[in-house]
Amino acid sequence: MTERDEEVKTFKELGICDQLVDACKTRGWLKPTRIQVEAIPLALEGKDLIGLAQTGSGKTGAFALPILQALLDSPQPFFACVLSPTRELAIQIAEQFSNLGSDIGVRCAVLVGGVDMVQQTLILAKQPHIVVGTPGRLVDHLSNTKGFSLRKLKYLVLDEADRLLNDDFEKAIDEILNVIPRERRTYLFSATMTKKVKKLQRACLRNPVKIEAATKYSTVDSLKQMYLFIPAKYKDFYLVYILTEKSGSTSMVFTRTCEATRLLALILRNLGLKAIPISGQMSQPKRLGALNKFKAGECNILICTDVASRGLDIPSVDTVINYDIPSNSKDYIHRVGRTARAGRSGIAISLVSQYELEWYIQIENLIGKKLDQYPAPEEEVLLLMERVSEAKRLSQMKIRESDGGRKRKGYGRDEDEEEIDKYLGNRKGKKSNKFKK
Incomplete structure (x- = not known):
């Protein structure tokens, strides 16, 4: 811990103005986190930043507060743009900006795929101060939305920057960088950061200050990390065993494929567990609906791909289970960071x-x-074999029937998610006794 960490006790001491200090208090932010202590004074001095911090450490506040303070000093439309690799994270970042800026009249626009572009165009016509989006959809609007440009942009933020600087987003990021001013402040933030200097140089940073509010690739001390080495054919049985042992917990289960989220959610539902899937194959309204049900506690198990591994802040998550081990080890850091956030404890298995x-x-x-x-x-896990195998057989049959119906009708209907919605509605106030001896 630095001397600054020990000395600074409040946002006011970091240089944040009274209006934003009050906004922090309203949100329950009484004391700045380590990344905020390190980043905010440098940002207020006008430095470009590369910020490395553990997930759940308050990174969004570290860049949002300096941007909002600068906006108060010289208000203008399209003042800042924040880019995110996933739609859900973009929506969450925009919510934080809106909450912090609600008393000072800050207007935000969210530009993500899966949502009607015309609606987004109407929001852009109101000239928001902050634009938060995914690179592809932002490029669509820069190319096709009349009157929209970022030529006067003052701040650019790349959240989960290591992912945004990967090849997947290269073309879109380059197009955005070509149409925004070179004279701007640029912030890169992530829990893991690319080592490739060329990729960092693409972001056009000017004498950036690097802040490491965590050791590289570290996880928080309040996170208990464990493993089980098991035969692949028994994986479903072990998953059900763990989830039933932790029946009072809120859990996220990470899989490698979209198909696996769908199948596992149905298996668990057939066994009386409140599970709901989220993956890139689902429509955007369905993805947000699943996330909101999970956040609201209507279901306590979220089966997800890495679409949910980065940045999402769901405070109540107690357990993260890696049903499939990620092939990219950095993704492990982001996955397990969904629990043990903001000083709370958690377990990753x-x-x-x-x-x-x-x-x-x-x-x-x-x-x-x-x-x-x-x-x-x-021996205890294998007692579940018969019931789990039967639940899997019924789930696979349901998926085959559902897929056959889609092919015959010529369109997809998200039938499995609708079934799960009905199930969750029917289950309210009921408790499963399927695993009681």
């Missing part, structure tokens, strides 16, 4: 099959620690 051992070893090397084994006696 990785199910490691014989085919995933190499990826698991890479994760241990990355975080620099050996994980403990999660206690799950095989």
